[in-house]
Amino acid sequence: MLDFYPVAIEKLIEEFAKLPGIGHKTAQRLTLYVLNLPKEEVDEFSKALVKARGTIKYCSICGNFTDTDPCAICSNPSRDKKIICVVEEPKDIMAIEKVREYNGVYHVLHGVISPMSGKGPDSIKLKELVSRMKDEIKEVIVATNPNVDGEATAMYISKLLKPLSIKVTRIAHGIPMGGDLEYADEITLSKALEGRKEI
Structure with a gap:
């Protein structure tokens, strides 16, 4: 891979690319989109992600x-x-x-x-x-x-x-x-x- 992105951007691209159905080009596009969002929107996105991961569990009856x-x-x-x-x-x-x-x-x-x-x-x-x-x-x-x-x-x-x-x-x-x-x-x-x- 070419080293024309800062390490933080490369890391974000790598993380997006781990998602199912997301290839390297789409991960790159998502990364650049997120970097162009206002800081408040990025904060809301990251809070929503952390909250969902922290509060969502499996139902003890059905497993949903x-x-x-x-x-x-x-x-x-x-x-x-x-x-x-x-x-x-x-x-x-x-x-x-x-x-x-x-x-x-x-x-x-x-x-x-x-x-x-x-x-x-x-x-x-x-x-x-x-x-x-x-x-x-x-x-x-x-x-x-x-x-x-x-x-x-x-x-x-x-x-x-x-x-x-x-x-x-x-x-x-x-x-x-x-x-x-x-x-x-x-x-x-x-x-x-x-x-x-x-x-």
């Missing part, structure tokens, strides 16, 4: 991001607590909530079973999911991404919960194979939820 425990979804009395939608990450909840078609609660696995990456069933929040089955759960919707690891995880969950006589469904594949929930549009997600099937 929250600043109160339990989260707003788990503590909402109008949500159907007998239906649990299982997702890989908190960002998937955000994608499903945009659709406004689902009124149940969630369970975040914080990953998927991925033998190639050395992640087995104990690496994700499956025990916590099973422990939630003591309530009168009538359906578990598995909304893992439609890729090899997502499908393997869905099948594992199905086999894990079937002996408990709980209906396990899988969202329909309105989402393309290899795609991620966070990139699906609202119509596709809505159709995927409507067309879910038992597994």
Whole structure:
């Protein structure tokens, strides 16, 4: 790399480049944008970042991001607590909530079973999911991404919960194979939820 930026700017570019989906050129553009902001705006941005990192935690029930425990979804009395939608990450909840078609609660696995990456069933929040089955759960919707690891995880969950006589469904594949929930549009997600099937 050429040494035409001061060390502080190079460091900021490096930090932006660590973010997912941000390459070196975009990191450079973001850095230069931030450096041209008024000092007050930069202070607000940095305060918001530090505050979010310091106050956001995982919900003790579902594993979603929250600043109160339990989260707003788990503590909402109008949500159907007998239906649990299982997702890989908190960002998937955000994608499903945009659709406004689902009124149940969630369970975040914080990953998927991925033998190639050395992640087995104990690496994700499956025990916590099973422990939630003591309530009168009538359906578990598995909304893992439609890729090899997502499908393997869905099948594992199905086999894990079937002996408990709980209906396990899988969202329909309105989402393309290899795609991620966070990139699906609202119509596709809505159709995927409507067309879910038992597994």
